[in-house]
Each structure stands twice: as structure tokens, then as C-alpha cells.
Amino acid sequence: MLSVIYLGSGSAAAVAPLLAGTLVTRWSGAAAMLVFTAAVAVAAITAALSRGLRQASAPRADHESGRSTAGSSGDSVDA
DSSP states (O other): OHHHHHHHHHHHHHHHHHHHHHHHHHSOHHHHHHHHHHHHHHHHHHHHHOHHHHSOOOOOOGGGGTOOOOSTTSOOOOO
């Protein structure tokens, strides 16, 4: 699921300047902002409702596995 999101965001980043220029040229800056605001809102709602993202397991933190990343030499530091 994340690879689809990365592909979509990368594709959108590539065409966004062209789309923005076209919108501003044909209509106005306010119209361009409205279109991009709507696109972000749709993306946020889609991500919030995505079952794959909601059910994805969180990455394990180092403190849960008993390892500590504190200290530059790799020594454990008790907090």
C-alpha cells in the first residue's frame, strides 16, 4: 500500500508545477489554490479511510527490543 502512495505522490510532484501554471493562466490563483486544497483533502480522507494503512503494524522501536541507541559508542545508557 505504501508503494502506491509513494508512486502517487511522486507522480503528483512531477506534474504539480505544470498543473498549477495552467490553472493560474486559465483561471486565477484562487482557483489553483482551491484545486490543490481539494486534492490534499481527498488524499487525506483516502489515507484516513484506507484499511491497509489503518491495519498496518507500527515499526518496532529499539527500546521495545531491549536495545538502546543512546551513546555514540554503542554503550547502553540507563534513563
